[in-house]
Amino acid sequence: MNLPATDIRTAPAEKAPKRQRHIAEEFRGKFYVYFCVLLMIVIIFSIVYFIASRGLAPFIANGVSVKEMLFGLKWNPEGDPAAFGALPFLFGSFATSLLAAVIAAPLGFCASVFMTEIMPKFGKTLLQPAIELLAGIPSVVYGFVGLSVIVPFLRDTFPGQGIGILAGALVLSVMILPTITTIATDALRSLPSGLKEGSYALGATRWQTISRIILPTTLPSLLTGVVLGIARAFGEALAVQMVIGNAPHIPHSLFESATTLTSIITLEMGNTTSGSLHNNALWSLALILLLMTFVFVFVVRVLERRVKR
Amino acid sequence: MGKGKPVEMKKSFVMLLTLVFALALAACGNNSSNGSDNASSASPSASESSSASPSDSAGGEKLSGNVLAVGSTALQPLAQAVADKFMAEDQYKGISVQVQPGGSGTGLSQVSDGQANIGNSDIFAEEKLDADKAKELVDHKVAVVAMAAVANKAVGVDNLTKQQLVDIFTGKITNWKDVGGADQKIVIVNRPASSGTRATFEKYALGTKTEDLQGSIQEDSSGTVKKLVKETPGAIGYLALSYLDDSITALKYDGVEPTADNVKTNKYPVWAYEHMYTKGEPTPEVKAFLDYILSDAVQSGVVVEQGFVPVSEMQVERDAAGNVTNK
Numbered sequence: 282m283n284l285p286a287t288d289i290r291t292a293p294a295e296k297a298p299k300r301q302r303h304i305a306e307e308f309r310g311k312f313y314v315y316f317c318v319l320l321m322i323v324i325i326f327s328i329v330y331f332i333a334s335r336g337l338a339p340f341i342a343n344g345v346s347v348k349e350m351l352f353g354l355k356w357n358p359e360g361d362p363a364a365f366g367a368l369p370f371l372f373g374s375f376a377t378s379l380l381a382a383v384i385a386a387p388l389g390f391c392a393s394v395f396m397t398e399i400m401p402k403f404g405k406t407l408l409q410p411a412i413e414l415l416a417g418i419p420s421v422v423y424g425f426v427g428l429s430v431i432v433p434f435l436r437d438t439f440p441g442q443g444i445g446i447l448a449g450a451l452v453l454s455v456m457i458l459p460t461i462t463t464i465a466t467d468a469l470r471s472l473p474s475g476l477k478e479g480s481y482a483l484g485a486t487r488w489q490t491i492s493r494i495i496l497p498t499t500l501p502s503l504l505t506g507v508v509l510g511i512a513r514a515f516g517e518a519l520a521v522q523m524v525i526g527n528a529p530h531i532p533h534s535l536f537e538s539a540t541t542l543t544s545i546i547t548l549e550m551g552n553t554t555s556g557s558l559h560n561n562a563l564w565s566l567a568l569i570l571l572l573m574t575f576v577f578v579f580v581v582r583v584l585e586r587r588v589k590r
Numbered sequence: 591m592g593k594g595k596p597v598e599m600k601k602s603f604v605m606l607l608t609l610v611f612a613l614a615l616a617a618c619g620n621n622s623s624n625g626s627d628n629a630s631s632a633s634p635s636a637s638e639s640s641s642a643s644p645s646d647s648a649g650g651e652k653l654s655g656n657v658l659a660v661g662s663t664a665l666q667p668l669a670q671a672v673a674d675k676f677m678a679e680d681q682y683k684g685i686s687v688q689v690q691p692g693g694s695g696t697g698l699s700q701v702s703d704g705q706a707n708i709g710n711s712d713i714f715a716e717e718k719l720d721a722d723k724a725k726e727l728v729d730h731k732v733a734v735v736a737m738a739a740v741a742n743k744a745v746g747v748d749n750l751t752k753q754q755l756v757d758i759f760t761g762k763i764t765n766w767k768d769v770g771g772a773d774q775k776i777v778i779v780n781r782p783a784s785s786g787t788r789a790t791f792e793k794y795a796l797g798t799k800t801e802d803l804q805g806s807i808q809e810d811s812s813g814t815v816k817k818l819v820k821e822t823p824g825a826i827g828y829l830a831l832s833y834l835d836d837s838i839t840a841l842k843y844d845g846v847e848p849t850a851d852n853v854k855t856n857k858y859p860v861w862a863y864e865h866m867y868t869k870g871e872p873t874p875e876v877k878a879f880l881d882y883i884l885s886d887a888v889q890s891g892v893v894v895e896q897g898f899v900p901v902s903e904m905q906v907e908r909d910a911a912g913n914v915t916n917k
Contacts (some may be wrong), residue, residue: 323669351662356800379597415812416860433821440823442777527782529806538807548810551663551693553704553719559784 319469337366337570338561350565356545357530358559365562367569369531374541374573376446377521378514381453382461386507388454389461394491396462397469409466416426416459427452430525444526449456449541452520459509464506466561468499501587508584512577516570518543542566648706654684657873661697661710663810664787664830665864666690668896669710672883682882685875694718694786701867704725707876709867712786714910727867729809733898735830736861737791738848739841740816742825749773749842756796758826761803766824769910778806779818779827785810790862791828793912795843817874832897850899857905864898864910 283309339345345365355367391411396404431451436443451479472495480490496503518541526538553560635898659669666689670819673687681818692700694711697716701709702723709715712735741747745766750758758776759764767773780789785800794797802808809815814832820837831848834840840848843860851857866883868876882888884913891902 310742346778357783360799360801428817436822442807442825446820523809523814526806528804529802530804532805537805540808548782548808549784550811551691551696552782552786553693553695553698554699556699570683 303336306407312396332564332571335561336563337565339558339565343558343561345562354531357473358562359556363558367566369529370540370542370545370566371569372531373446373539374515374527374543375455376539376584377449377525377541378511380446380450382511383455383509384450384454385461387414387512389458389465389506390503392462393465393469394495397465398487398491398495409462412459415455420456420520421523423452423456424520427520427524435536442526442538443536444524444538445532445536446525446539447535449521449525449539452524453514453517456520457514458516460505460510460513464509465499465503468502468506469495472499482551501584505581505584508566508577509581515573515577516543518547523545531538542570546586594708608635618834636805640698642719652681652684653696653878655686655873657685657687657708657875658690658706659687659708659710659866660692660700660706661708662688662693662694662712662786664712664812664862665733668733668864668893668898669782669866671892671896672888673879675888676879676882677883682878685878687879695784697865698727701869704869706877707868707873711865711867712862713771714787714865717789717799717868726869728869728871730866730868730880730884731863731901732866732880733864733899734861734904735864736848736850736853736858737787737795737828737830738834738841739795739826739828740819740838740862741841742819742823743837743839744823745771745774745826745839747841749813749845751844751892752795752797755843756798759796759800760798774824777802777822777825779815779822779825780806780808781815782808782810787828787830791860794862795828795860831896854903854905
């Protein structure tokens, strides 16, 4: 009888500092998390605010029409009269990144099927690290390889100077391959094994299982990877700028000098003075890029919802 | 409990890291203004004891502080080379000179806003900035850069007249055979429309502004321009004299060869000053650096090695409007 009584009496005395420590720890943890989140939110919002405040200035203060910016064909911000048609850049950005996705998606899908279904061990130990290595190579290296290898090759095999949308798309397709492959591989790995076994049990061959069961079920995840790849390609500046030629016109062929939103920004930003109309017009292009990223993120969210269903 | 300690230590370490990171971020915002603050706050103490010329300051109190030069990519290699040499000199040990590329426009707006001590520019400030802002800046011409039109070796042309150049860059002439060369389509390798190098070339070689043509190539870096001209059949572009070598053909302009000697007499007119702008009169550290770059040793040494023409050897002078006068 005595023993439990003393236990009860001594327990609170022992627990009190412990609880206090817990409270302090709890507070510290909470503070730390809140602080980080707050910092992140502040950074994101200030970036958006900064770009929007600069990028909207040409429309509000200088009377540049949104329609001209989106559909105009002529870009000559320092000319007289100044022209702010960004359609060639939009066209170039979409053309290069979509073409890059078209090239990279089949490669990425095949690589991930190979890594998960056909040779999982070899895939996991060798192929996957090799592909992920591609993500770590700096973009200027890609650009230089493109300029030294891809451009001369295209110049010798096709009419034209070698630079242009196809050269840009080829460089980008290698750059976005890791994104597409990694996401596809994760999706294929997380597939319930019962699905596959059921298919085999019904007498389907491996290829039938892959093409009729595995790929259709994971399609939304695969597309998520492709969209993220396109978003990465859309925002890539340096590597594309080195191989695309940068003429502010819509090209007549895949082998003619073209330009993208990012490359025109990197080319001209340094040569304009901040606050000038030309400079602000470049910020408008940056704003368009930002809005496009939002669209891509939105598409990914929609695709993810389909995965859950 | 035994486990608890290392985990807690780890946690606080992570927290510390985050805090440091956050502080660093916060400091970043102020950094640029700090730099110029340092420079200006150091000036009263330093200016008393050391008059500005470099030889005087050697014996007196040593200057210290930071000098930030931002701007022109064409001037950057020279500025960097001089800065390295400058910081290696004994009497300037306390001064740290940083040179950042970014383009003439960036250089001019940063020095005008007080974020940089020196704004490097290929063009006169009057051509880029508003008149009242340009008036606040003091021009220091540190070197002369000359540009030559260059072509692929296979085109079979080594001289173009001014009119032929204009016709090529405006798209009226599209084949080398029309200017006496091989039957080869002309590929223009230009600079971005806002570039200082292009502004110089258009102003002094073409005498007119040109628009970007369909199919023309725009590249910002001289290295890339040279590579493309060297490898692309029928390519024409323009480069600073320091980039010329046997792999490409340097074209004569109206029969005049692009050499340093022809530039000095203005016989070859496609040249421009490289400017280092300061806002108002320079602080002692900045002045020490500017005096150093203008000293004879540097002008006839590093400046020539980097492929520029010493500003002191120019026999003519040119103002922002392009009027040339004999010195």
